[in-house]
Amino acid sequence: MTAPLTPPHQPQPNDPWQAPPSGSHLLHPEQPGPDERSAELRQAAVVAAVLTVAGIGLGLLWLWLAPRVPLVSDDTAVFLKNSEGEEAIGADGTFVLLALAFGLVSAAVVFLLRRRGGIPLVVGLALGGLLGSLLAWGIGTWLGPTSDVVAHAKEVGKGVTFDAPLELHAVGAAMLAWPIAAMIVHLGLTALFGPRDPEPEWAGSYGTPQAEPGHGTAFGPAPGAPAEPGAEDGRPERP
Template sequence: MTAPLTPSPHDRPPHHPESAGDVPPGGPATLSRALRAELPSAAVVAAVVTVSGVLLGFLWLWLAPRVPLISDGKAVFLRSSEGEQAIGADGTFALLGLGFGAVSATVVFLLRRAGGVGPVTGLAVGALLGSLVAWRLGMWLGPTSDVVAHARAVGKGVVFDAPLRLGAKGMLLAFPLAAMAVHLLLTALFGPRDEVPGPGPEAGSSREG
């Protein structure tokens, strides 16, 4: 009596790829290692872009139009009821955010032209944090938020500046949205292209036939 030619599944050696303890190539373990490898680059990009928010805050404080106030000794009023300085402060922040986003995305793309999840994630997180840093820094360094005390300090009939505020909080997204849009555009135009595989030997043999 002869033995069967096809081994049963129980006869497979322990190192067989289909055994329970093995992970096939490209499985969850490989993906986890790839993500961990991207963490340092993501952290560096996020930190640098966040720090750039300090410069954005200083520029907003310098370029944003001031809102003039005046006191009659009893209440505080806008010196010009038709003034658009408050809207101008929001617009200035948005324009600066768009510029910083475009520059940050360009620098990240040039330094990491090969792409990867890490730099893109770091760029998005850093741009959002940088926008928040700029907003809070501009308010902190600007005129005091205690308008009543400021009016008493300067005196009746003296014009003084209102606190620097961001009326439309959606302007905080100008920095990260511009960074993502510009980086996506640069990647689409100048990023690495996937190689198109050539015809295999089967295609050549079929043409010959």
């Protein structure tokens, strides 16, 4: 009777069906630590503050480029000089187009400086764009023509054309144009040119078992190894 090649109740060392060793799981990318998370929050706060200040530029450009709505008075009421004019719609469109351009540029600059994404950074872009739009709206209306139309009409006199206050009618679309454009552009740049996460690796190997010298694999004896007694006719050896 020949002795078994492996002790009973112990799997062969190269058995591909044996239970995986402890710790044989997918290696996930490392999660950011507290210091890195704090740095991301600081960067997001800086981005939000810078974009808020940039709203001053948006407001000045809007004040400069937006078409004026002409008004005229006859000493009893104030009328639109051109009732079919589209200057009021043009003011809203100018603000939205400028806000979209600011969102595109701000997202591109932040990506070039940071070269990666992250939820805090995207939130900083959105919050900064929203606050910058609010500041631009306030600056444009504050520095533009006065909102006291009656006093302005009395000041210029009867039949004299003057400009209406600079206003936004589609306030929601105007305020969201910058933050939405910034988020979409930044996410797109991150998806196209951002760093890729490392591919997961297996800690345990489940490949084809390697044959040891003088021993067979889990599927049969090694080529050229002597056959066990009784293996020629397929009958097990009896003691």
